[in-house]
């Protein structure tokens with residue numbers, strides 16, 4: 125299944141069971157990637173998309189409890205390279221864990237099951253997120 129983010133993000137979504145509206149796995153890739161690893165349980169060769177994919181399993185577990193919101197959360201990555209960090213206000217910052225300069229890759233999901241739009245979905249760098257420990 126594709127979500128329609130083809131300009132900045134290519135994603136693969138696995139639905140379980142087949143026909144379900146709740147994804148059990150989502151992997152994000154660069155639109156210019158190609159290869160046998162492009163599936164819902166694969167990982168991108170690009171750090172940006174690999175970080176998002178690692179982060180998404182926590183979000184998907186959260187949405188399973190509500191039964192809604194995951195599609196809206198996936199769409200929040202439409203602004204992956206244009207939405208500044210909600211804490212520091214910068215577009216790029218050093219990720220201390222990976223020693224890479226990255227955009228705000230974490231999108232909050234805690235308020236999405238009750239929200240009607242993406243405005244409640246904040247963007248954070250890994251070290252800036254109030255939800256990271």
Ligand SMILES: [Zn+2]
Nearest residue numbers: 209212249252
């Ligand atoms: Zn930040």
